[in-house]
Amino acid sequence: MLKDITLGQYFPGNSPIHRLDARCKLMRVVVYIVALFLCKSYFSYGLALLFLITAIALSRIRLKALFKGMKTLLIIILFTALINMFYTPGTVLAKFWIFTITEEGLRNALFLVLRIVMLVSGTFLLTYTTSPIDLTDGLESLLSPLKKLHFPVHELAMMMSIALRFIPTLIEETDKIISAQKARGADFESGNLFRRAKALIPILIPLFISAFRRAEELATAMECRCYHGGKGRTKMKQLHYHMIDAIAAVITLTVFAGIIVLRSHGL
Amino acid sequence: MSIAIETKDLHFSYPARDGETMLPVFRDLDLQIQEGSFVAVLGHNGCGKSTLAKHFNAILLPEGGSVHVFGRDTANEELLLEIRRTVGMVFQNPDNQMVANVVEEDVAFAPENLGVPSPEIRKRVDAALKAVGMYDYRRHAPHLLSGGQKQRIAIAGVIAMEPRCIVLDEPTAMLDPHGREEVMQTIERLNREQGITVILITHHMTEAIRAQRVIVMHEGAVLTDGTPKEVFVQVELLKNAGLAVPATTELLFHLNRQGHSLPLDALSIEECAQALCAWAKA
Numbered sequence: 329m330l331k332d333i334t335l336g337q338y339f340p341g342n343s344p345i346h347r348l349d350a351r352c353k354l355m356r357v358v359v360y361i362v363a364l365f366l367c368k369s370y371f372s373y374g375l376a377l378l379f380l381i382t383a384i385a386l387s388r389i390r391l392k393a394l395f396k397g398m399k400t401l402l403i404i405i406l407f408t409a410l411i412n413m414f415y416t417p418g419t420v421l422a423k424f425w426i427f428t429i430t431e432e433g434l435r436n437a438l439f440l441v442l443r444i445v446m447l448v449s450g451t452f453l454l455t456y457t458t459s460p461i462d463l464t465d466g467l468e469s470l471l472s473p474l475k476k477l478h479f480p481v482h483e484l485a486m487m488m489s490i491a492l493r494f495i496p497t498l499i500e501e502t503d504k505i506i507s508a509q510k511a512r513g514a515d516f517e518s519g520n521l522f523r524r525a526k527a528l529i530p531i532l533i534p535l536f537i538s539a540f541r542r543a544e545e546l547a548t549a550m551e552c553r554c555y556h557g558g559k560g561r562t563k564m565k566q567l568h569y570h571m572i573d574a575i576a577a578v579i580t581l582t583v584f585a586g587i588i589v590l591r592s593h594g595l
Numbered sequence: 596m597s598i599a600i601e602t603k604d605l606h607f608s609y610p611a612r613d614g615e616t617m618l619p620v621f622r623d624l625d626l627q628i629q630e631g632s633f634v635a636v637l638g639h640n641g642c643g644k645s646t647l648a649k650h651f652n653a654i655l656l657p658e659g660g661s662v663h664v665f666g667r668d669t670a671n672e673e674l675l676l677e678i679r680r681t682v683g684m685v686f687q688n689p690d691n692q693m694v695a696n697v698v699e700e701d702v703a704f705a706p707e708n709l710g711v712p713s714p715e716i717r718k719r720v721d722a723a724l725k726a727v728g729m730y731d732y733r734r735h736a737p738h739l740l741s742g743g744q745k746q747r748i749a750i751a752g753v754i755a756m757e758p759r760c761i762v763l764d765e766p767t768a769m770l771d772p773h774g775r776e777e778v779m780q781t782i783e784r785l786n787r788e789q790g791i792t793v794i795l796i797t798h799h800m801t802e803a804i805r806a807q808r809v810i811v812m813h814e815g816a817v818l819t820d821g822t823p824k825e826v827f828v829q830v831e832l833l834k835n836a837g838l839a840v841p842a843t844t845e846l847l848f849h850l851n852r853q854g855h856s857l858p859l860d861a862l863s864i865e866e867c868a869q870a871l872c873a874w875a876k877a
Contacts, residue, residue: 340734461700493696496738542691549692552652552684553705553752554676564703564716 337397338459344572345387345457350466352573356580357454363587364443364450372590373442379583380446380453387457397452398445405444412437460492462567469567482558490546498539505534599630599665599760599792600651600682606659607646620646621815623660630665630759633786633793635803635823638812639837644796647812648762651794652682665759680709683753685763689745690738698740698748699724699733705756716755723754726789727781743774747781754785760792761785767799779805800827800841804862811838824860843867 340346345353360379367373384394418432455463468485475481506516509530516527605624608617620643628634638644649655650662653669662669664678683705686692695701699720706716724730727747737745746766753761763782767775779802786793795806803809809826811818813836819826827833827840830848834840840848843864847857861870 460696489696490694493694496736497690500738542688545686545688545691546694548649548654549684549686550694550704551654552679553694554679554708554756555704556676556708560710562707562710562713562716564700564707564713564720566713 337455339389339393339456340459341388341457343386343388343457345383345453347570347572348457348576349567349569349573350458350462351470351567352569352576353454353458354463354466354470356576357450359580359584360450361447363584364446366587366591367439367443368591368594372587373439375583375586375590376446377442379580380450383453384449387453389453389456393456394449394452398448401444401448405441408444409437409441412440460489462565464489464492465563465565465567482561486558494539494542497542498535501538502531502535505531597630597665598627598663599632600626600628600794601663602626602647602650602657602660603663604660605647605650605657605662607643607650607655607657609646619815624816626810626817628760628792628794630792631786631790632808633783633806634795634808634810635806636794636796636810636812637798637800637803637838638818639798642812643815644812645764648684648764648794648796651760651762652679652684654684676709680705680756681758682760682762683756683758685746685749685753685761685766687765687768689742689749689769692749692752693737693745696736696738697733698729698735698737701737701748702733702751702755705752709756719755719757720751723751726754726785727751741774742770743777746770746774746778750778750781750785758791760794762794762796764796765798766795767797767802775799775802800839804841811836813838823862827862828859830859 348356360376364376367376384391413429413433413436414427416430416433416436418430420428420430421434422429458466464485467488468481471479471481471484510516514527514530516524518524519527602624605621605626606619607621608619610616611618624647636644636647646655650657650669651664653662653664653675656670664682667674667678667681669678693701694704702720702723703716706719711719720733721730724733727750729744729747729751732740732744732748737748740748750761750763750766761782766782767778770778782793782795783805785791793806795802797803804823804827806823808821809823810820811826811833818836819829819832827844830840830844839845841862843862843866844859847859847861847867847870850857851859855874857874858870861867
């Protein structure tokens, strides 16, 4: 049941998007997100959408995988769309009972849905095409200037990669605990929300206890392998910028500039 | 041959449940392990095997006495990394000792910590993965491998430090028979071909008889120490300490008790079968 969590999943591949440097991809996603929030019109959304679709096409990630990850967000998307549709003042298109649909409302709803979907698919594309190790390495390298301010950049990156490493292990463990508790007659499906939340306690407590035990064992194992913080550490794979990164950067910045120009013209 | 690990008058105690009294684990433990040997450490739960193992690479420091690793005192903090690099350690649960979600990245973890230059790390990782026969899996995610494979990756992760000694703390306890055999063969090969000193802590008698030397621990002290044959013929001593003996020895011991005279040191199944055949003919 928990096996289909796609969050933070990585699909190995060798597409141009896969081959981009992780730092480059991270920066691109940041620029893309900022650009999305600057979009105001059909033109600018169209431009951003074109950018996204090109990236998805180049990455050769199956659309099914992308939509599967989106499924969990469906409720949030629908909810925001409906709220915007009914509660934006403006030219009234239709009215029934306490609901009014306005032209502006429809437009806002459409833009918001577009924005959320594009935001999520853009970030999914990042995690789908970048191995978690590259991602944390990239993050560590991008944030490394903060080290001067005594910000624990290496520790943060290490924690992230360990967290990602243990997601499948802990999911497997949760499944096992659920089965074990079910075998003892635990009931997770019936009752009201409160009851069902309470039924989760016998899952969470063993899970936490085992997670702490794992953490302790892992810490000892890391110490045995000479881990002593980020000082003097080297990397097997060093990040290198290539020609393809420069091309991607130019395209991204062009799109970003395009959206700003459109915005400054009120579009 | 030089001495890999030496403990002198080793003392160690754990705080008891009440938090005040200390429960002694070892009292005056003296032990010497020769370089290049394959030593099995036996003993039932709570006899101090794992605690002893943690003294071999300075995860725990002695309260009294000393531990020397290739002549270096583990209490010397400046030598800490050097000692941990020399004595690698593999634990029971392979899942809890993997750091990365790609096999080769995990193997690279230790040399990265040691500040080895990148091209050299690559070489070491490839060599370590080949040494455990997992080179073809270098780009796999560890959680999709079998237990035996994961444990071999954990061994590779230690080999990449180029240690002179490996301590394995019940590495096969969570594995199926197939995985157990994979790990045992890997350990034996490393000991034979690369001359790495192996200290295997185990519960399985079938594994212990494959070592050159068996140390039996009981209540924090060495009960008996010698070649597998020398150790396992002392059936009564081991039984009194609540330990099992290999099934073959057990069988021969019971036959002898019924008035037969069979050699107790026929440890492997083949030797035991031969002894029984010879006895049947006579």
